[in-house]
Amino acid sequence: AQPDIPEIFKKLVEDAIEASHEFLEQRRGTSNALVELPPMSPDMCTVRFDTIIPTIVLRQDTDVTETSLARELPVVSFWLGDSAEFLYPGIRDDVASKIDLESGDVLIFGSQSRRISHAVSSIKPRTAPMWLVDKTDLQAGLLNLTFRQYYHV
Numbered sequence: 001a002q003p004d005i006p007e008i009f010k011k012l013v014e015d016a017i018e019a020s021h022e023f024l025e026q027r028r029g030t031s032n033a034l035v036e037l038p039p040m041s042p043d044m045c046t047v048r049f050d051t052i053i054p055t056i057v058l059r060q061d062t063d064v065t066e067t068s069l070a071r072e073l074p075v076v077s078f079w080l081g082d083s084a085e086f087l088y089p090g091i092r093d094d095v096a097s098k099i100d101l102e103s104g105d106v107l108i109f110g111s112q113s114r115r116i117s118h119a120v121s122s123i124k125p126r127t128a129p130m131w132l133v134d135k136t137d138l139q140a141g142l143l144n145l146t147f148r149q150y151y152h153v
Contacts, residue, residue, distance in 0.1 A: 002044075005042050005044075005045055005147070009042070009045065009145070010041060010042060013040075013042050013076045014039070016078075016106045016108060017037060017074060017076065020037055020108055021033035021034065024036055024037065036110065036111050037074055037108070037111060038071060038073055038074070038110070040073040040074055041149055042076070042147035042148060043150050044147065044149070045145060045146065045147050046146045046148075047143075047144070048143070048144045048146075049139075049141055049142070050123060050141055050144075051123065051140060051141035052123060053084075053121060053122055072112070073148070074109060074110035074111075075108065075109040075110075075146060075148050076106065076107075076148075077106065077108070077109075077144060077145070077146040077147070078106055078144070078145045078146075078147075079101045079102070079103060079104070079105045079106070079142065080103050080128075080132070080138070080143040080144075081103055081128045081141055081142045081143045082123050082125060082126070082127045082140060082141055082142050083100055083101065083103065083123070083124040083127040083128075083142075084101050084121075084122065084124065084142050085099075085100055085101075085122045085124070086098060086101050086118065086119075087119045087120075089116055089117060098121065100124075102127070103127075103128050103129055120142070123141065123142050126140065128140070
C-alpha cells in the first residue's frame with residue numbers, strides 16, 4: 001500500500017487549483033472554471049530531484065486510470081530549487097515553446113492540455129533562492145513534486 005498524501009500537500013494542491021480558477025474567471029473571462037479545470041484530490045505524488053538533464057525526453061503524464069484521463073483531472077507540479085527550462089508543444093508541431101520555471105512556481109496541466117508532451121531541457125545551476133538553500137540545506141538541483149489523482153474505482 002502506498003502512504004497517504006499528507007494533508008498539507010493536499011491543501012497546497014487545492015489552493016493552486018483554486019487560484020487557477022480565479023485566474024481563469026478574472027483574467028480570461030471563463031464562465032465555468034470548474035469545467036475547464038476540475039477539482040481533484042491527489043492520491044499520487046511523483047518526487048524527482050535532478051542536478052543535470054543528460055538527455056531531453058518528451059513525456060506525458062499518463063500514470064493514472066483512463067477514468068482520470070477522461071475526466072481531464074489536472075496534474076499539479078511544484079518546482080523548488082534551481083530554475084529550469086521547460087519545453088512543451090508550440091503552435092506549430094515542429095517547434096517547441098519554452099518557459100523558465102523558477103523555485104516556487106506551480107505548473108498545472110488541465111483540460112485539453114492534460115496529455116501534452118513536455119520535458120525539462122536544462123537546469124540553470126546556482127539559481128535557487130539563497131534563503132531556501134540556507135534554511136533547508138537544499139543541494140544544487142531541481143526538486144519537483146507532481147501530484148495526480150489516480151481515480152480509484
